[in-house]
Amino acid sequence: MLFNSPQFLLFLILVAGINFILRVANKRLFLLFASLFFIGFFNIASLAAVLFLSGFTFFVGSLIKGQRTNRLYYLALSVNVAAIMVFNYFLSVNSTLRFNFNSVDFNTESFLLMIGLSFYSLQHIAYLIDVKKQRLVAEKIFTDFLLYSVYFPKFMSGPIALHQQMRLQNWEDRPSGALMWQGFNRILMGFFKKMVIADRLAPSVHSIFDFNDTLPGLTVLAGGVLFTIQLYFDFSGYCDIAIGASKLLGIELPENFDFPLRARSITSFWRKWHLSLIHFFTTYIFYPLSFKYRHLKKTASAIAVLATFFVSALWHGLGFTFLLWAFCHTSYLLVELYFRKPNEPEKNRFRKGLKALSIFLLVSFSHLFFRSMSFGNCKHLISELFSTNFLPTNWRVDFIAPIAVGGHQTEHFNFLVTIVFIALFLILERKIFSIFSSRAFRPLFSFLFVILIFLFGVFNNGERFIYMQF
């Protein structure tokens, strides 16, 4: 049941409707069963794995006390790390699912099995560490623990919500009309980002990245830029749907993005991109390491950055390309750590824009590694980027064709419309966001976005969400 499938919409309407009329006492159990059904619908083996992992983590969590349970604690941590590795690496090795744009080609079996478990296991790891460090009192009721772990809007690809965040929610209250309307609009915004922008860019990105064609450097750079935009709209669109669906049920999930493509330093980019994962890495890897070695001053931060990105690369996948991506960002951050002077508040709008653009290009460059299908593919792209023919000799054939036509991009007018929407979003996203939550504009927003999605959305090839593979 992908978020952009008719089954999910039907499921969500049913669950939100029943949740709205249900008695207070039954709500938690109802949402738990809905979530287990959601997981079981994908694959019954996933459901079995989830019940085992949650059961074991809950059991160990309730036993953790002092040194005597150390062995059990490390065993539970290892089991959860192993779950991430098994589902992220071994079950996806033989599948052809990465960025394939023909949805029928998926190796569905292995793909469906691994869904969600790498996100979900991170929450267990955080739970165990927090209970062990006495930051959190272990959950006493198993069904509550299970609900916080498997809650369906966040299950597949986050946002990662820790137990302490889930515990504070108003599970008993009936969602207010205002919150539900907000949720509905948020879902529309998500579909718009996914279907009008991300899916429209997918064929262009595919045609630049996946064919080992000889391309001029500028076209490769454009590929990196387009993929950065695709990834942002795909993943933040996904999160909009997750957060919106949860609001319909009266539960607020944490935000995952804070307009990252406007960041004016890499440090600030990482405070705005995939926030819930960064929060996890900062709390459980970066801070413990930089605290331990704090007497080494900046070197402590450097060691911690290196370790954090190494783990992040491994979490994303077992590939040399992810390590290169991590190396790229580590280098950027170290340069900023050692050489960046604190900013005077920048007043000049042109210089502000220029800074944001240069950060955007650096991030796009790192995405050449992130998106490459293989190390060979990645080497090819980098050598094209730095080859002597940076500018295309024949613009139509070497630049416009791979991007706008690409052999796959058939609706040219819609592609141009998408480019206009991207520009509007990149410049005005914060404004669009505040308008859609204001009371007066809510109905207008819903009406407008439904029309825009039906007019310009991609309906036929239903790209799955990029972050589902992690």
Next chain:
Amino acid sequence: MVFQDTNLEIKANDAAGEIDGWDSLTHMTLINELEKNFKIVFTFEEVINFKNINDIVNVVSKKLS
């Protein structure tokens, strides 16, 4: 020193994100300088719960008294 800005004015409620230069990369450098200057030792749990200047001042003054 830590934030490389001699003109920096700090208010008690300034949060980590509001002072330019104070981010997760420089947080522990600040902690290390405080420990050296006041000859105190922080625990990890104290350090990760510092959200603003006020939190730090409270813990430091408690340790000094």
